Amino acid sequence: xxxxxxxxxxxxxxxxxxxxxxxxxxxxxxxxxxxxxxxxxxxxxxxxxxxxxxxxxxxxxxxxxxxxxxxxxxxxxxxxxxxxxxxxxxxxxxxxxxxxxxxxxxxxxxxxxxxxxxxxxxxxxxxxxxxxxxxxxxxxxxxxxxxxxxxxxxxxxxxxxxxxxxxxx
Numbered sequence: 441x442x443x444x445x446x447x448x449x450x451x452x453x454x455x456x457x458x459x460x461x462x463x464x465x466x467x468x469x470x471x472x473x474x475x476x477x478x479x480x481x482x483x484x485x486x487x488x489x490x491x492x493x494x495x496x497x498x499x500x501x502x503x504x505x506x507x508x509x510x511x512x513x514x515x516x517x518x519x520x521x522x523x524x525x526x527x528x529x530x531x532x533x534x535x536x537x538x539x540x541x542x543x544x545x546x547x548x549x550x551x552x553x554x555x556x557x558x559x560x561x562x563x564x565x566x567x568x569x570x571x572x573x574x575x576x577x578x579x580x581x582x583x584x585x586x587x588x589x590x591x592x593x594x595x596x597x598x599x600x601x602x603x604x605x606x607x608x609x
Contacts, residue, residue, distance in 0.1 A: 446456035478558035490514060491529050495568075505538050508589070511564045522560040522595070527586060528552065531598030534570045535582040539602055547580070554598040558588070565589040576603040 446521045463471065476486055499506040515526040532555055539547050560566055567589050580602050585594040 445566045457531050491526065492533060495530075495534075498567075500537075503538055505534060505570045507534055507570075509566050509568060510590050511560050511566065513562060516562050521565075522564070524554075524556060525598045527556065528554050528598070530568055530586065531584045531600055532594070534568050535598065535600035535604060536574045538570045538582050539575075539580045539604075541604075542600040545605050547604045549600065550579070550603050552598060554596055556596050557594045560586070560588060560595045566594040566595060573599075578606065580604070 494512055495507050495509045497505065497507050509530070511522045515523055517523040532549060532552055535552075536549070538545055565588075567587045569587070570582055570583065570584045573583055575581075582600045582602075584598040584600060586597075587593065588595055
């Protein structure tokens, strides 16, 4: 069965998608010059330094965390808005923080869903609130809300379901 719009349109869309993902020669050379040192135990990874640098924990109690983040240039898209992938990452990391228990195995994400409600621009200050909704056995669920501190507008709401495997003896 041919896709709606015909086979030519499908081929053209695939070609455009492929072209948008290709790197220019300058971009390719810039990426090849990046040196990523090996991570030592107890050190932050390049991923943590990139995605979480600048986040501040304002309040933490069992099952509840409030953080602040000023939107940095490295987490914005081409339009200058906080990238949707960065928002999903914040839902993942800040959501997991309320279910973390020192000494037990890390939780495994089962499901993450994010509703994008409005835009956050470069230098906007966000309040990120994460609250555990409940837990049954090794399964827990949290809600994460990203809100613009100046306007009170909700930028995104995420739900994160996690499972903690049994500890090995």
